[in-house]
Amino acid sequence: xxxxxxxAICWMAALVVGLGLWWNAPAVFAAQAYKIGGIFAVTGRASxxxxxxxxxxxxxxxxINARGxxxxxxxxxxIYDTEGDPTKTVLAVNKLISKDKVLAIIGPSRTPTTLAVVxxxxxxxxxxxxxAAGIQIVEPVKPYVFKTAQSDVLAVAAIYRHxxxxxIKKVGILAVTNAFGVSGRDQLLKQADEHGIxxxxxxxxxxxxxxxxxxxxxxxxxxxxxIICWGTNPGPAVVAKNMRQxxxxxxxxxxxxxxxxxxxxxxGEAAEGVRLPTGKILVADLLPESDPQKPVLLRYIADFNKRxxxxxxxxxxxxxxxxxxxxxxxxxxxxxxAKIRDNLEKISGHVGISGTFTFSDKxxxxxxxxxxxxxxxxxxxxxxxx
Amino acid sequence: MSEIVQYLMxxxxxxxxxxxxxxxxxxxxxxTELVNFAQGEFVMLGSLGLFTFLSVLxxxxxxxxxxxxxxxxxxxVVLERLAIRPxxxxxxxxxxxxxxxxxxxxxGLAMLLWGKDPHSVPGxxxxxxxxxxxxxxxxxSLWILAVVGLLMGGLHLFSKHTLTGKAMEACAIxxxxxxxxxxxxxxxxxxAFAMSAALGGIGGIIISPITMxxxxxxxxxxxxxxxxxxxxGLGSHWGAxxxxxxLGVLESLGVGFFSSxxxxxxxxxxxxxxxxxRPSGLLGPKAVTRF
Amino acid sequence: MxxxxxxxxxxxxxxAIAVASMAVSNAYHQQLLTVIGIHTLLALGLNMLMxxxxxxxxxxxxxxxxxxxxxGILTTHYGWSxxxxxxxxxxxxxxxxxxxxxxxxxxxxxxxxxxxLGLGIIGHVIFREWDSMTGGASGMVGIPxxxxxxTVLSLGRxxxxxxxxxxxxxxxFCDRLVDSRIxxxxxxxxxxxxxxxxxxxxxxxxxxxxxxxxAVLTALAGFLYAHLVGFISPSSFxxxxxxxxxxxxxxxxxxxxxxxxxxxxxxxxxxxxxHVFSDYEMMVYGLVLMLxxxxxxxxxxxxxxxxxxxxxSES
Numbered sequence: 006x007x008x009x010x011x012x013a014i015c016w017m018a019a020l021v022v023g024l025g026l027w028w029n030a031p032a033v034f035a036a037q038a039y040k041i042g043g044i045f046a047v048t049g050r051a052s053x054x055x056x057x058x059x060x061x062x063x064x065x066x067x068x069i070n071a072r073g074x075x076x077x078x079x080x081x082x083x084i085y086d087t088e089g090d091p092t093k094t095v096l097a098v099n100k101l102i103s104k105d106k107v108l109a110i111i112g113p114s115r116t117p118t119t120l121a122v123v124x125x126x127x128x129x130x131x132x133x134x135x136x137a138a139g140i141q142i143v144e145p146v147k148p149y150v151f152k153t154a155q156s157d158v159l160a161v162a163a164i165y166r167h168x169x170x171x172x173i174k175k176v177g178i179l180a181v182t183n184a185f186g187v188s189g190r191d192q193l194l195k196q197a198d199e200h201g202i203x204x205x206x207x208x209x210x211x212x213x214x215x216x217x218x219x220x221x222x223x224x225x226x227x228x229x230x231x232i233i234c235w236g237t238n239p240g241p242a243v244v245a246k247n248m249r250q251x252x253x254x255x256x257x258x259x260x261x262x263x264x265x266x267x268x269x270x271x272x273g274e275a276a277e278g279v280r281l282p283t284g285k286i287l288v289a290d291l292l293p294e295s296d297p298q299k300p301v302l303l304r305y306i307a308d309f310n311k312r313x314x315x316x317x318x319x320x321x322x323x324x325x326x327x328x329x330x331x332x333x334x335x336x337x338x339x340x341x342x343a344k345i346r347d348n349l350e351k352i353s354g355h356v357g358i359s360g361t362f363t364f365s366d367k368x369x370x371x372x373x374x375x376x377x378x379x380x381x382x383x384x385x386x387x388x389x390x391x
Numbered sequence: 392m393s394e395i396v397q398y399l400m401x402x403x404x405x406x407x408x409x410x411x412x413x414x415x416x417x418x419x420x421x422x423t424e425l426v427n428f429a430q431g432e433f434v435m436l437g438s439l440g441l442f443t444f445l446s447v448l449x450x451x452x453x454x455x456x457x458x459x460x461x462x463x464x465x466x467x468v469v470l471e472r473l474a475i476r477p478x479x480x481x482x483x484x485x486x487x488x489x490x491x492x493x494x495x496x497x498x499g500l501a502m503l504l505w506g507k508d509p510h511s512v513p514g515x516x517x518x519x520x521x522x523x524x525x526x527x528x529x530x531x532s533l534w535i536l537a538v539v540g541l542l543m544g545g546l547h548l549f550s551k552h553t554l555t556g557k558a559m560e561a562c563a564i565x566x567x568x569x570x571x572x573x574x575x576x577x578x579x580x581x582x583a584f585a586m587s588a589a590l591g592g593i594g595g596i597i598i599s600p601i602t603m604x605x606x607x608x609x610x611x612x613x614x615x616x617x618x619x620x621x622x623x624g625l626g627s628h629w630g631a632x633x634x635x636x637x638l639g640v641l642e643s644l645g646v647g648f649f650s651s652x653x654x655x656x657x658x659x660x661x662x663x664x665x666x667x668x669r670p671s672g673l674l675g676p677k678a679v680t681r682f
Numbered sequence: 683m684x685x686x687x688x689x690x691x692x693x694x695x696x697x698a699i700a701v702a703s704m705a706v707s708n709a710y711h712q713q714l715l716t717v718i719g720i721h722t723l724l725a726l727g728l729n730m731l732m733x734x735x736x737x738x739x740x741x742x743x744x745x746x747x748x749x750x751x752x753x754g755i756l757t758t759h760y761g762w763s764x765x766x767x768x769x770x771x772x773x774x775x776x777x778x779x780x781x782x783x784x785x786x787x788x789x790x791x792x793x794x795x796x797x798x799l800g801l802g803i804i805g806h807v808i809f810r811e812w813d814s815m816t817g818g819a820s821g822m823v824g825i826p827x828x829x830x831x832x833t834v835l836s837l838g839r840x841x842x843x844x845x846x847x848x849x850x851x852x853x854x855f856c857d858r859l860v861d862s863r864i865x866x867x868x869x870x871x872x873x874x875x876x877x878x879x880x881x882x883x884x885x886x887x888x889x890x891x892x893x894x895x896x897a898v899l900t901a902l903a904g905f906l907y908a909h910l911v912g913f914i915s916p917s918s919f920x921x922x923x924x925x926x927x928x929x930x931x932x933x934x935x936x937x938x939x940x941x942x943x944x945x946x947x948x949x950x951x952x953x954x955x956x957h958v959f960s961d962y963e964m965m966v967y968g969l970v971l972m973l974x975x976x977x978x979x980x981x982x983x984x985x986x987x988x989x990x991x992x993x994x995s996e997s
Contacts, residue, residue, distance in 0.1 A: 050607070052507050090917065091821070091911070091914075091915055092717065092918060096713055096714065096717065099709050099710050102709070103708055104710045117915040120820065120821055120823050120915075121911065121912075121915070123913075124913070128836075139820065141823075182652055182811070184818075184821070184915075187818045208646075208651045209650070210651060213607065215405065215601060215612075216401055218400075219398050219646040219651075222394050222397040222401075222526075222647065223647055226394055238509060239509040239603045239605060243601075243602065243603070250527055250529045251397070252522075252527055267508055270511055271509060271510075273511060426792045426795075474972055474976060477976050478975075478976055479979070480979060483795070484736070484738050487738060487792070487795050488971060492969070492971030495965075495968030496964075496968025496971075497968070499962070499963070499968055500965055502964060503965070610921075614799070614803075617796060618796075621793075621796055650811075652811045655807055656804050656808075659799075660800075662796065662797070662800045666789055666797045670789060
């Protein structure tokens with residue numbers, strides 16, 4: 006029995022591994038198409054990023070193909086789900102490069118997953134346009150790594166500029182204990198001095214924490230002029246509610262992480278008066294006609310809603326911009342990865358969803374201060390702040 | 392001063408939730424000597440269920456509350472029938488893995504049914520916060536404390552003054568002994584599962600206006616609830632309540648006086664300390680099998 | 683297993699690795715095999731504790747992380763060579779496990795499950811909160827790859843060979859261990875602690891020793907992971923990872939060394955296949971775990987074999 010079982014187990018293991026490898030055997034290569042890889046957290050905790058990103062990439066690919074592709078080559082997107090897990094992302098990137106032989110990669114959705122794959126694309130010299138916010142991705146500049154999402158640097162600057170105008174001097178910070186919150190907190194601390202703002206208290210909360218009154222009470226003791234909360238739903242909504250309950254009337258600033266109608270729904274009445282920086286997509290119809298982004302935004306929103314029946318958000322725009330930037334950079338390269346990279350760096354004045362992109366050898370994000378506007382929530386809807 | 396009162400109040404509110412969840416564990420453990428790692432998911436189902444009944448179906452709260460409790464309780468019975476009873480050799484290691492599997496399954500199911508975004512649930516009564524000694528007390532906190540108090544009293548009466556309750560206690564003391572005396576221990580196990588799931592559901596219902604309802608809210612609450620049950624002494628009703636409140640208050644004070652980042656570690660550090668120093672818990676029976 | 687059989691199995695296994703290292707040329711497949719190898723080490727480590735000694739641990743991800751972060755911190759912050767960090771990290775993991783295991787393993791059943799679970803969560807919180815050393819929630823970048831002579835061992839063929847050679851050695855060692863005096867004491871312990879103690883086994887010490895051995899194997903996997911991937915973040919070492927490790931052991935079969943290989947393969951490849959199900963993945967995962975435990979508590983391998991035996995004896 007024992008003899009037979011060990012052997013059989015060996016065979017079964019070999020069978021499973023073999024089956025797995027066979028299952029993923031290379032597919033027939035489509036003739037002439039330019040292959041682009043997409044890696045997004047389509048499922049899992051960060052699916053609110055990955056799902057619209059995947060949809061927007063598919064939409065952008067169809068748009069490009071409808072107008073005849075790139076130099077006559079159709080574009081084909083190969084998209085894998087990372088579930089927001091670094092190991093899976095690393096596997097997916099290698100699969101894209103070695104099996105699917107893509108020319109460039111769009112994604113991943115999160116900062117840690119992006120950092121995990123940066124060494125690989127740098128070594129294999131495949132252009133990557135990340136959809137994640139963290140500034141560490143493009144600072145210091147890595148030759149093959151670009152990103153389209155607005156960095157939290159810009160969001161923090163937008164908040165602090167508004168605070169300066171309002172005469173706010175002392176702030177308390179409340180950030181979630183994940184990559185998004187930590188990165189935001191670091192930027193808030195770093196930029197405070199240049200805007201003449203003093204951080205009097207710095208607190209954290211867990212992504213699934215249910216009550217933040219203890220942290221808020223601690224902040225209140227330091228008597229700040231305003232509170233800045235950095236996180237993604239539902240935590241920030243709890244913070245807004247808790248502040249109401251504690252009777253705190255000082256202004257609450259949120260991050261762009263909650264720039265969606267979901268926040269207003271979750272926080273309800275407590276959302277009134279909350280100020281936050283957001284990409285222009287949220288307030289596209291409120292923008293002045295002179296804004297160059299307005300027509301691009303309105304078209305994207307209409308197309309997305311028509312195709313997917315609603316659910317448009319700024320997150321999808323990261324992948325949408327990345328694909329259109331890539332299409333521009335691929336023109337005339339014949340599919341040469343080094344040339345695509347060089348062309349990306351030369352793009353200037355590309356009007357996209359997240360802002361107007363001007364890349365250079367020193368700036369691989371390419372967005373300026375105009376990428377963010379400040380909004381305030383009034384009567385359950387957004388109002389543009391000057 | 393007002394800060395300390397505020398920390399205490401926040402801690403008591405969170406602690407009351409831990410206490411309800413811990414009661415669920417305790418009840419089940421008493422009747423079946425089983426720990427259900429999917430308990431947290433019943434809390435999640437309670438929250439999302441309330442959201443569905445209130446906001447989607449438009450039921451009033453007084454009807455939605457018992458309806459959700461009933462549904463979650465029934466789910467507990469289903470879990471017992473389908474996943475626990477068929478097990479031939481119910482060893483802890485097997486049951487732990489099965490209930491962990493059940494918890495992943497339920498979470499996946501909830502994600503499909505309710506989506507990945509959290510949902511907002513209205514408070515039980517629209518009222519302004521009450522100010523005591525400079526601290527704000529939320530009306531929902533009072534609701535929570537009141538419900539926990541009622542549950543505690545009800546459970547006490549049930550186990551000491553009804554036949555079924557006494558039968559369940561008997562099962563807890565000696566299962567086969569109770570069986571010899573004609574107590575249907577299988578049915579008792581089923582009842583215990585239903586009650587414990589319903590308790591989890593109630594925890595979810597009363598907490599949802601504060602925390603909102605989302606498919607992934609249950610796991611950490613369930614684990615903290617278990618910590619509370621262990622802290623107070625697994626198997627003791629009063630222990631569950633004391634453990635829950637203590638854990639909530641200590642977490643809140645920990646955030647207040649140390650760092651908010653270590654909040655999640657507090658519960659488990661306490662747990663390890665109590666497991667090593669006094670595995671029977673603060674109020675648990677003295678003679679506990681450590682081996 | 684007799685000496686001859688062991689020799690045969692090891693040679694066959696080594697042969698398979700040699701063939702695979704030549705035949706598999708696709709980088710993606712090489713990586714998949716690398717990950718399977720690392721997971722096999724994890725499963726093997728935990729199986730020594732769960733399968734043989736009968737002690738559950740729901741917090742082994744902490745040791746996995748300890749191996750990864752230990753070497754990450756030493757090599758990036760202090761500029762150590764990975765090979766210098768290697769023994770220190772393993773000894774540290776073993777020592778930490780022994781110190782913690784001695785009191786914790788006095789507990790049993792649910793108490794032990796909860797104690798180890800707490801350990802895992804505390805480990806996760808430390809990885810996440812100790813910003814200055816671990817890089818916090820964003821993770822830690824720039825862990826140097828391993829080098830032998832002038833060759834860089836990176837993800838790909840060289841990494842795959844390295845991992846599987848380590849797996850082979852671990853298999854060989856565990857196989858010997860199981861058949862040794864300690865192994866017999868372990869199995870006695872797994873069957874009945876009281877009986878083992880009555881036969882003169884120092885159960886408290888033995889449990890701590892095997893816990894510590896299991897932690898060393900797990901940390902070894904973490905060490906390899908950190909240097910091959912070059913990036914680590916706390917989310918790779920959370921509660922779910924601990925559960926995944928338990929699942930590998932359970933699916934592969936408790937107390938089966940080669941079953942660890944099988945379990946690790948299934949759990950690594952399952953999500954690749956489950957992508958067809960996408961949103962159903964979590965449900966299917968939970969369902970598989972429940973069904974296997976309800977109907978085949980000995981694990982898939984043993985369960986399927988028993989079923990086959992049954993069919994044979996009937997016909």
